[in-house]
Structure formats: C-alpha cells, structure tokens
Amino acid sequence: MTTVTNRISSTYMAIRPFFKRKVISTILIYGTLPVLFVASLFLGQYDVSPSHVIDLLGAPFLNLLPEEIIHVNPSWTAAEYNIVYVIRLPRVIAAVLVGSGLALAGAAYQGLFKNPLVSPDILGVSSGAGFGAALAILLSAGAFMTQLSAFCFGILAVAITYLLSRFYRTTPTLILVLSGIIVGAFFTALISLTKYLADPYEKLPAITFWLMGSLAAVRYTDLLLVAPPILAAATILILIRWRINLLAVGDDEARALGIDTKRMSQIIILCSTLITAGAVCIAGIIGWVGLVVPHLCRMLVGPDYRKLLPVTIILGASYLLIIDDIARNLTSAEIPLGILTAIIGAPFFAYLLRKRSVGWT
Amino acid sequence: MILEVTDAGFAYPGGKKVFSNISFSLADREVLCILGPNGIGKSTLIRCLANLYDLCSGSIRLFGKEMSGLHQVEIAKKVGYVPQAHEIVFPFSVRDFILMGRAPHLAAFSAPGKEDYEIAMEKIELVGIEKITEKPVNMISGGEYQLAMIARALAQEPAILLLDEPTSHLDFGNQVRILEIIDQLAESGLSVIMSSHFPDHAFLTSNSVAIMKYGTFMAYGLAEDVVTEANLRQTYGVDVSITYSNDVARHICVPHRSGKCRCGSKLPTGCSGNSSIVEPPGGSSTM
Numbered sequence: 001m002t003t004v005t006n007r008i009s010s011t012y013m014a015i016r017p018f019f020k021r022k023v024i025s026t027i028l029i030y031g032t033l034p035v036l037f038v039a040s041l042f043l044g045q046y047d048v049s050p051s052h053v054i055d056l057l058g059a060p061f062l063n064l065l066p067e068e069i070i071h072v073n074p075s076w077t078a079a080e081y082n083i084v085y086v087i088r089l090p091r092v093i094a095a096v097l098v099g100s101g102l103a104l105a106g107a108a109y110q111g112l113f114k115n116p117l118v119s120p121d122i123l124g125v126s127s128g129a130g131f132g133a134a135l136a137i138l139l140s141a142g143a144f145m146t147q148l149s150a151f152c153f154g155i156l157a158v159a160i161t162y163l164l165s166r167f168y169r170t171t172p173t174l175i176l177v178l179s180g181i182i183v184g185a186f187f188t189a190l191i192s193l194t195k196y197l198a199d200p201y202e203k204l205p206a207i208t209f210w211l212m213g214s215l216a217a218v219r220y221t222d223l224l225l226v227a228p229p230i231l232a233a234a235t236i237l238i239l240i241r242w243r244i245n246l247l248a249v250g251d252d253e254a255r256a257l258g259i260d261t262k263r264m265s266q267i268i269i270l271c272s273t274l275i276t277a278g279a280v281c282i283a284g285i286i287g288w289v290g291l292v293v294p295h296l297c298r299m300l301v302g303p304d305y306r307k308l309l310p311v312t313i314i315l316g317a318s319y320l321l322i323i324d325d326i327a328r329n330l331t332s333a334e335i336p337l338g339i340l341t342a343i344i345g346a347p348f349f350a351y352l353l354r355k356r357s358v359g360w361t
Numbered sequence: 362m363i364l365e366v367t368d369a370g371f372a373y374p375g376g377k378k379v380f381s382n383i384s385f386s387l388a389d390r391e392v393l394c395i396l397g398p399n400g401i402g403k404s405t406l407i408r409c410l411a412n413l414y415d416l417c418s419g420s421i422r423l424f425g426k427e428m429s430g431l432h433q434v435e436i437a438k439k440v441g442y443v444p445q446a447h448e449i450v451f452p453f454s455v456r457d458f459i460l461m462g463r464a465p466h467l468a469a470f471s472a473p474g475k476e477d478y479e480i481a482m483e484k485i486e487l488v489g490i491e492k493i494t495e496k497p498v499n500m501i502s503g504g505e506y507q508l509a510m511i512a513r514a515l516a517q518e519p520a521i522l523l524l525d526e527p528t529s530h531l532d533f534g535n536q537v538r539i540l541e542i543i544d545q546l547a548e549s550g551l552s553v554i555m556s557s558h559f560p561d562h563a564f565l566t567s568n569s570v571a572i573m574k575y576g577t578f579m580a581y582g583l584a585e586d587v588v589t590e591a592n593l594r595q596t597y598g599v600d601v602s603i604t605y606s607n608d609v610a611r612h613i614c615v616p617h618r619s620g621k622c623r624c625g626s627k628l629p630t631g632c633s634g635n636s637s638i639v640e641p642p643g644g645s646s647t648m
Contacts, residue, residue, distance in 0.1 A: 114450050242472035246461050248451050253444060256411050257517065258437030258465035303451035306472055 025300060033096075033314050036321045040092045043325050045332070046083050052076045056084050094218040095324045096317040098279040099289055101230050103316025105272035105279075106290025107297070107309060108237050111248040112268045113173050116298070120276040120290035123180040123269065127187035128157025129280040134194040134207045146210070147222065147281045154277030157183050162269065172265075173251070212336030213284035215324055226278035233271035233278075234313070240267065241305040248303070286320070286337050288345030293319055295352055362386045363520055363552050364410070368419035371402070371409055379405050380576045381418065385569075387521065387554065392547045394563040395556040396588070397573030398597055403556040404445065406573070407525045410554065411442040424520075437465035441514030443524045446506055452497030455509050459485060462516025477516075484512040488542055504535030511542065522546065524555035528562065540566050560601070560614040563588050572596050585612060 042053040055075050076084075105120035113122065121127070132153025136146040164179040165172065191211070198204040237244075246254040247264060254261050279286070293316045294308070301307040320337075323344065327335045370381035379402040387393055395403050408414045410421060412428055421428040423439055441462070462484070463477040473481075485491055488508040493501055498509060507527055514522055524543070528536040536559075544566050547553050557563070563570040563584045570588055571581040574596050580587045593601045593614070600617040 111451075116450060239470040242467075243464070243469070245453065245457070246464055249449060249453070249458070249461065250444075250447065252408070252413050253442070254464075255413055255433060256437060256440075256442035256444075257461060258434035260433060298451070303453050304457050 029300065029311055029314055032318050033321075036318050037092060037096070040095070040321050040325050041084055041088050043329055044083070044088060045328070046079075048076075048080045048083055052080055053084060056081065090218050090220050090223055091215050091324070092321065093223055094215050094282055095320045097223070097227060097230055098215070098283045098286065099320025100313040100317040101234065101275040101279045102286065102289040103293035103312045103319070104234055104237060104309060105275045107294035107305070107312045108244060108268050108272050109290075110294055111244040111305060112265055113177060114248055114250070116295065117291070119287070120272060121184070121287070122177060123161045123273070124157040124183035124187060125154045125273050125276045126280055126285050127184045127191065129154030129277055130211050130285055131187045131190045131194065133210050133281070133284075134191050137203055137206050137210065138194045138198050143217070147225065150281035151226075151277045153187075154280055155273055157187055158269065158273040209336065210284050211338070213286040213338035213341075214327075214334065214336055215283050216328070216334055218282055222282045226282050229274045230278040233274040236267065237271045238309055240264070241309045244268070244305040248305075284338065286341055288341040288349070289316060289320055292345045292349050292352070295349070299352065363389060363424060365422040366410070366419070367422075369406075369409065369416050369421065370418035371405055371414060372417050378576060380573070382577045383419070385571060385578065385581055387552050389552060390547050390550060391569060392543065392553045392555070392567045394567035394570045394584070395554065395573055396558075396560055396563060396570060396596065397556075401573045402576070403573055404525050407442070407523050407554065407556060411440055411523055412436045413442070434465050437517055439520050441517045441519035441522045443510045443514045443522065443527060445525045446503060446510070446530055449499050452499050454495055455490065455498050455501065456481060456485070456494040458498045458509055459513045459516055462513040465517055480518070481512075481516050484515040487515065488512045503530045504532070504538070507531060507535070507539060508542070511539075515546075520552060522551050522553045524553065526556050526558065528557060528559065537565075560588050560593055564612045564614065588612070588614065
C-alpha cells in the first residue's frame with residue numbers, strides 16, 4: 001500500500017514542476033496580449049480612464065442587444081470617443097498585426113534557412129519597400145501611393161532575389177541568402193540616392209522618419225488595405241506549420257520524406273514576403289522583432305513549429321504593443337519604433353544568448 | 362523484384378561522370394551492402410535510389426514502376442532514406458524528429474495524430490531508444506542519433522530501407538548493434554541497401570555485396586564470392602586476409618600492415634604496399 005502511495009506521490013512530484021510551469025507560462029503567454037491591448041488604449045498623452053476605455057469597448061456589443069434589456073449610458077466624452085476609436089484603436093490593431101506578422105515571417109524564414117539568425121528582411125523585402133516609400137515621397141505622391149509603392153517594391157525586391165538565385169545552380173538556400181544580400185545592398189544604395197536627391201528641408205526628414213518606422217499615422221483604411229494579404233499569408237503558414245519542421249531538418253531529408261521542398265520554399269517565401277511587405281508599408285522599417293521574438297519563443301516552447309508559431313504570433317504582437325506604448329508615452333515627442341525595437345531588442349537578445357538556453361546549437 | 366536498377370548512370374550537371382552501367386535488383390528481405398573507396402559515388406547512388414537525384418541514363422523500377430514517373434510522396438511511402446549523420450540546428454525532441462517520418466502519410470495541412478504517435482513509439486521501441494524520447498536530437502550520442510534516423514525512416518513504413526554508411530562515426534559496440542538491428546529488420550520483411558567502409562560488415566549482415574570502383578559495380582554477387590582478398594586489394598589498395606572463423610561461424614576480414622604482411626607464400630607478386638594493385642581499365646591508379 002505504501003509503495004503504491006509512494007509511487008503515485010513520486011510521479012506527482014516528478015510531473016508537478018513541469019505541469020505548473022507549463023500552465024503558468026501558457027496563461028502568461030496568452031493572457032498578456034488582451035491585457036496589453038486594453039492597456040494600450042488608455043495609455044497616452046491624453047488621459048482616458050481605464051473604466052471609460054472598457055465601457056467604450058463594450059458599448060458596440062451592448063448596443064447590439066435590445067434597448068429594453070440594457071441601456072448604455074455613455075460615461076465618456078466625445079473627445080475620449082475620438083481618442084480611443086479614431087486614433088488609438090487602429091494604431092493598437094496595427095501594432096498587433098505588424099508585430100505578430102514580422103515575428104511569424106521571421107520564424108518561418110528561420111526554419112526555411114535552417115538558421116536561427118535569419119530575420120524577415122533576409123531576401124531584401126525591407127530595403128525594397130524602403131526604396132519604394134522613399135521614391136514616392138521624393139515624387140510627392142501622397143500617403144496612399146507611398147504605401148502602395150512600398151508594398152510593390154518590397155515584393156519586387158524579393159522577386160528579383162528569387163530570380164537571381166535561379167541563375168546559379170548550387171546550394172539553393174545559400175544562394176538565396178547571397179542574392180538577398182545583393183538585392184538588399186542594391187536597394188539600400190537606391191534609398192541613399194533618393195535621400196541625396198531629396199529636398200533637405202521637407203522631403204529628406206520625411207523619408208528619414210518613414211524609414212525609422214512609426215505607427216502614428218495608421219488609420220482604418222490602411223488596415224483594410226494590408227490586413228487581407230497579411231491574414232491570408234499568415235493562415236497558410238499556420239496551416240503548413242508542422243511541415244516547416246521537416247524543412248528545418250534538411251532539404252534532402254525533407255524530400256526523402258515526400259516533401260516538395262521547392263514548392264514549399266516558394267510558399268514560405270511568398271507568404272513571408274506578403275506579410276513583411278504589408279507590415280513595412282504601414283509601419284516603416286521595424287527591425288529586431290522578427291529575429292528576437294522567435295528566439296524567445298523557441299526558448300519557451302521548443303523548436304516544434306506546431307507550438308512555436310502560435311506563441312510567436314502572440315508574443316510578437318505583445319512585444320510590438322509594449323514597444324509602441326513606450327514610443328508614444330516615454331517622452332512628449334514620439335520615438336521612432338525602429339530605434340526602440342533595436343535599443344530594447346539588442347540588449348535583450350544579448351541577455352537571451354547569455355542564458356545559454358537559446359534552443360539551438 | 363522490389364527494386365530493379367538497369368544500366369544506371371549519373372553525372373553532375375556539367376560535371377564529371379560519377380558512375381555508369383550499374384545494374385542490380387533487390388528481392389524481398391534481401392540486404393545489399395555496397396563497398397568501395399571514399400568518394401567513389403556510393404552516397405550518390407543511394408541518393409539516386411531515393412530519387413533525390415535524377416539518373417542521366419538507365420532506369421530504376423520500384424515495384425515494377427519507373428521511379429522517375431512516380432511522385433515523391435509515393436516513393437517516400439516505399440523507400441526510407443537514412444542519410445549520413447549531420448548536425449541539426451534546432452533541438453527537436455527525439456520523438457518529434459521520428460514523427461517527421463509520418464510526413465508521406467499525412468496531407469499537406471495536417472499534423473501527426475494519435476495513430477502517428479503510436480507508430481512513432483513503436484519504431485522507437487523497435488530500435489531501443491525509449492529512454493531518450495524527450496531529449497533534444499542534437500544532444501544525443503552519435504549512435505543514438507543514427508538509431509533515431511533509422512526509426513524515423515521506419516516510421517515511413519517503407520518496403521526498402523536505404524542506409525548511407527550507417528556505421529560511420531560509431532564506436533565498435535554501436536556498429537555491431539546497428540548491424541544487428543538491420544539484420545532484424547530484414548528478417549521482419551524489409552529489404553535493405555546500405556553502404557559501408559567495412560568489408561567485414563558484408564559478412565555480418567548481407568546476402569549480396571557490390572563493390573563500387575572505376576565508376577561502376579566492379580563485382581556484384583553473394584558476399585562469399587565478392588568479398589575476396591583479390592577484390593579488396595584491388596579496391597582499397599591494402600592487403601587483407603579472409604578466413605573462416607569457427608568461433609563466430611562466418612568469414613572474417615582482417616587487414617595486414619602495409620609491407621609487413623606474412624603472406625608471401627600465398628601471393629607470388631609479394632605485397633609490399635601498393636605494388637599489387639590492378640591498374641584500372643584505361644587509366645592509371647590514383648591511389
């Protein structure tokens with residue numbers, strides 16, 4: 001009898017820390033995002049009380065109910081309504097979309113290239129998009145055309161990278177990375193050229209600020225434009241996520257296991273490019289999210305893409321929400337996002353590496 | 362015949378010819394061991410058999426069907442490929458690693474289910490690595506990794522297992538353990554093709570042996586007929602003795618130290634180093 005009890009209790013002791021850690025980390029991972037989402041709506045230069053934010057968020061749903069059951073008395077002012085619904089909500093949604101998108105694209109690329117040091121702009125999408133935006137600003141093309149131009153040039157840059165890699169018939173992924181470096185350098189030079197040509201009092205600062213990244217100008221129309229490609233591409237990546245594991249192990253082995261590796265890499269490149277180009281065209285160039293977040297997630301849940309991708313999406317969104325909150329609250333003037341992601345991301349990354357549980361060798 | 366190879370030839374695009382005129386067939390439960398010096402094309406041949414490379418000439422027929430006309434998924438359900446050990450960047454657990462072998466049986470958008478886990482566990486038990494299922498695959502020993510790769514190939518539930526030098530990088534005990542497992546697999550109904558650097562392994566497991574040299578099969582047939590002192594001297598440029606050991610009830614292959622062999626009476630040409638190598642047809646020795 002005692003042996004049985006002992007065995008049960010020893011089994012329990014053995015699994016308890018694992019169980020406890022798993023439950024707590026799951027709650028933390030998934031619970032943080034909604035809290036941050038609501039918090040981001042009342043944080044800002046203009047004070048809106050948390051209770052008003054929650055009332056405001058609940059109102060559209062409560063209004064759906066018949067008047068007799070519940071009557072919503074507005075506790076908020078018109079200014080608060082504008083602040084929350086017109087200015088902050090699209091911005092917060094954009095941060096979620098961009099953060100999760102960049103992190104997801106980075107994680108997918110790290111599997112495709114079998115390299116944990118890869119970020120979403122490895123194939124030149126950010127440089128291309130940056131040039132597209134800079135060119136549009138130089139030609140005084142307006143906000144919508146700037147976004148469209150950024151999106152198209154981002155995709156064009158990756159297309160050039162891919163076609164360039166087809167010229168050489170050696171190790172495909174290595175050549176892809178090298179082609180990406182070539183195309184990236186080319187478009188970076190073109191960005192410098194547009195800056196050099198730009199009027200230094202008006203357009204040069206505009207280009208420079210655009211390149212540093214910001215979510216300040218995001219409106220619902222921008223979201224409607226980029227959300228469909230980002231969400232569609234993200235859905236595909238999520239659906240094939242188990243198979244990314246096979247690519248991460250090796251090309252030959254994946255093919256021997258019946259995977260069409262060429263088509264699979266085309267799908268991953270296409271989806272990641274759509275996501276990144278969509279993110280960059282509304283937010284500018286935001287580095288580090290796509291590199292640091294997948295790392296952090298791999299440390300938390302391991303390398304299996306079935307678990308890794310959902311957690312990456314959630315933490316990517318949370319990370320950029322925090323960064324954006326800091327960007328608009330730390331000082332009276334906004335701090336560009338690209339600067340903050342690196343200033344916070346780089347030391348954080350250094351700390352992660354120091355802990356030696358990086359999840360890769 | 363499960364696998365029939367006729368006049369197979371392969372050359373890298375724009376590069377030199379690796380092999381040509383290779384013909385052989387593989388029967389049910391047969392173990393074919395391919396011997397040959399480094400860089401002769403054993404791995405390339407095995408990759409061709411897994412349809413990773415396309416042949417330049419000749420044909421490979423899998424269960425009577427031309428392999429080049431089959432979809433890779435169809436091939437993956439019949440042929441399991443165990444490559445040479447290499448480093449893996451991401452620390453997948455051994456179980457997740459072996460689960461990857463279920464890929465040919467799963468649709469593009471699906472992930473392994475309960476049944477796949479059961480098959481993976483069954484293969485894990487078959488090769489005897491139950492104790493390390495949760496360990497990261499890049500933290501286990503070379504022998505365990507080799508076994509994990511074999512288990513992954515078995516999870517494909519193939520009819521043919523291709524093993525590219527399964528015993529290289531392994532210590533003596535693990536080499537024998539791997540060969541025993543290969544033996545058991547063949548008895549349980551699998552056909553096996555493996556490459557090896559050790560002629561002795563041919564006697565340990567194989568029914569048939571092929572020696573690759575001069576860009577083709579120099580010799581092919583039953584182990585006792587192919588693994589001969591003359592053939593091995595010609596292949597590797599070293600002298601060996603092949604004797605029957607009553608202790609282990611099989612032939613064994615023992616190398617001599619170059620220039621110091623005591624086989625003068627048997628070999629009229631003497632055996633000082635490389636002097637007795639037969640020149641390859643139409644070329645000089647590159648030993």
